[in-house]
Amino acid sequence: MKKTLGNIYIVIIMLFLYLPILTLIALSFNEAKSMSVWTGFSLRWYEELFGSKxxxxxxxxxxxxxxxxxxxxxxxxxxxxxxxxxxxxxxxxxxxxxxxxxxxxxxxxxxxxxxxxxxxxxxxxxxxxxxxxxxxxxxxxxxxxxxxxxxxxxxxxxxxxxxxxxxxxxxxxxxxxxxxxxxxxxxxxxxxxxxxxxxxxxxxxxxxxxxxxxxxxxxxxxxxxxxxxxxxSTIIFLVALVVLIIVNVRQKREDMLLAAGA
Amino acid sequence: MASKKRFAVPFIIWIIAGTVIPLASIAYYGFSSRSGGFTFANIMAMFQHDHMQALGLSLLLAVISTVICLILAFPMAMILRESKWGKQGFLIFVIILPMWMNFLLRTMAWQVLLERQGVINAVITAMGLPRQELMNTPGAIVLGMVYDFLPFMILPIYNTVSKIDNHLIEAAYDLGASKAMTYAKVIIPLSVPGIVSGITMVFIPALTTFVISNMLGGGKINLIGNIIEQEFTVNSNWYLGSGLSLVMMVFIIASMLLLQKFDKTGGQNLI
Missing domain, CATH: 1.10.3720.10 (MetI-like)
Structure with a gap:
């Protein structure tokens, strides 16, 4: 019971932290400029981004x-x-x-x-x-x-x-x-x-x-x-994600090596 | 000795040029009038009606957001402490990740969600309810502050609660303490250093922000940060801007001294 409550709480906080970011990611692929209507998948905003000096x-x-x-x-x-x-x-x-x-x-x-x-x-x-x-x-x-x-x-x-x-x-x-x-x-x-x-x-x-x-x-x-x-935002988020995963995996490997050495 | 005093010379020069002289120049401008004489006018300007109102609102919103962050963060830190995921660092990783995104982008995300034509209103109208004015309200600013600063509250508190010895908590239960009693007498007192640095890391940026209020308040709600920023960028009145900054610094220093009273370790947990 206590565990379930804890997990529900974690999920709520995670939703709070990530929903805004996920919304931005979804909208970055939206064809229209609208912030609420989905009109289709498109990469035009990425083209605009990389085309902008x-x-x-x-x-x-x-x-x-x-x-x-x-x-x-x-x-x-x-x-x-x-x-x-x-x-x-x-x-x-x-x-x-x-x-x-x-x-x-x-x-x-x-x-x-x-x-x-x-x-x-x-x-x-x-x-x-x-x-x-x-x-x-x-x-x-x-x-x-x-x-x-x-x-x-x-x-x-x-x-x-x-x-x-x-x-x-x-x-x-x-x-x-x-x-x-x-x-x-x-x-x-x-x-x-x-x-x-x-x-x-x-x-x-x-x-x-x-x-x-x-x-x-x-x-x-x-x-x-x-x-x-x-x-x-999407690109920055993905880069941060990849970098943090690499750092985490390396950290874990070091910890394991340390544990094995001890 | 591996070390020699002269190694610190570049650092000392940097402190003088980057910290001492710049702060002294705020003090100089703050106590000078445009014509060059000494004056208290820029300091006393804080007592003008709209400045007092902005300062009061800043203090109020900063206190509210800090309290909300604390209420949300403490249970999270305790759950992290007890969870298997917490030990593996996965949940910590998930909390740190949003911090790596530019905080303007994170604030912008809420602008997109709260706007009149935005996502939340689209959901509301789809349910057949009338559109709500969510943006440009003090509530939107508090939401933005809580969202931006919550990880800065969770991490220091987690750092201290994760170091609390389980034996202490078990001992409290063995000696007949109730759950509430254990929290009040053992867990919370031991997590004070983390709570104190969490409060510092949320309250001061919230008190001094001008970005969140500009982005989610639509320029209609002025916090003390907005007033100071405008004196520098719009009105080019550095004298008044410096004077108001000096008063704001008094509040920063006062809040730090107050918090330090609670934290006997002297701010060792800041990072």
Whole structure:
């Protein structure tokens, strides 16, 4: 009885989460522009999507900014973790407090603050200003993912490698980096996701001539949604689905290997 | 030592340029008048009637959506904890998946469903009932907030309840506690850190949003986020916009301090 109730509850929540998405997917294949009448199967909205220069450049911008911001944030953040480990706890705590600000602050405040900064120093708003802003809010995620990986053990292994005659560079490459690697990967992926998904900060820090997927959707919402947006939603949903399945399967395989090893 | 202080230099520069100076410039503009002098006018502008109304509505809708999310999420987290599926990660996967879709697209989906010519109205009229005005209402905005932010409530709560030791719950039952008693004295107190970070992750975006209210409120319902956004993008009055943002930040900080009082672990469960 209790189990049935639980399952019914799960189904209701799942319907709530997925019905809107499934509606978009269905409408993306609808021949008519109507949002309520089904007139037949068609791929015309997908053709419109891939034929639109505006859409294609927005997609390119979104992903190139996400990859670059995640890369820069990963390098700066990982170096910061290593640097902070050498500091007095008091200084480290102060830096960590500043590090948490962009994560805890409302996006609209972060966006406005960066916009005012760009205006004050006369930095023209466009691709580079978005990249700077995205890197700013990605760095905290990298630091919070990498920091827990650096511990006493890393230092001891590093010292041991030096004692055994490794050069500092070699020991760093062979000991420190592999120890931090899972955290670095998590930080990179989190940053990438945050950057792709961001709208509010991009909205305030972009210039007039540049769009990401999010800002393009927002500008279309005001004039009326075209079904090619539904086609875009469908593609994004499928890509997310495939990526998550791959990550899950890999995770499960690793867990099984770990279990077998233990 | 593997680490050297100078590795942190790029990070420190980034903090100064990306966080400290930008936030300081909000404070600078917030306390300046257009002519350049010091003023409290931009802060006091919050007391104007429509600004107060927008702030009040934002607080109200944010509280309602946070409470609804909490009510929906807690049973879900408990079911996930006990379910076989939960352990295999399948259900978690299903909850994370919508988060990977752009949140504008997710909000747009509700626009499509709620519109006058939309899907829900098509179903309603097919049943012979009159069309309903579902869009552009505070209810539509709350629905959008709950839909967009629900996973952010479920995941942190699930993270904490899944770590509760089963022995503690069994011990409570063995000692004669009723089900309600066990929840009140064991399960809920142990899940406070997750509840606190869930509330933070729902309440603050809901309080400050301008996107959901714009998309599902049709520009007719102004939240404090909309007012601030318009000062920057439409009216180009950065002074007033900054002043109002400063007041909004006071509410953000106040809500965080209030929540931290409940969470003794100090926000370790944020991600």
């Amino acid at each position: 505006l859409m294609m450049s927005a997609i390119a911008n979104t992903f190139s900014i996400a990859i670059l911001a995640a890369l820069i944030a990963t390098v700066v953040g990982t170096m910061a973790v290593l640097g902070m480990a050498a500091m007095k706890p008091r200084h480290e705590n102060m830096l960590m407090a500043f590090n948490n600000i962009p994560m805890l602050n409302a996006d609209i405040v972060t966006g406005i603050a960066l916009m005012l900064f760009f205006l004050m120093i006369h930095w023209p708003r466009g691709y580079m200003s978005i990249l700077f802003a995205h890197t700013t809010f990605c760095i905290p995620y990298v630091i919070l993912s990498v920091k827990p990986r650096l511990n006493m053990n890393t230092d001891r292994l590093f010292e041991a490698a030096l004692d055994l005659g490794a050069s500092e560079k070699y020991a760093f490459r062979k000991i420190v980096i592999p120890e931090l690697k899972p955290g670095i990967m998590t930080g990179f992926l989190l940053s990438f996701t945050m950057s792709v998904d961001d709208f509010i900060i991009t909205y305030f820090t972009r210039g007039a001539g540049i769009n990401t997927i999010s800002t393009l959707i927002y500008s279309q919402v005001k004039v009326g949604i075209r079904p090619s947006m539904f086609a875009l």
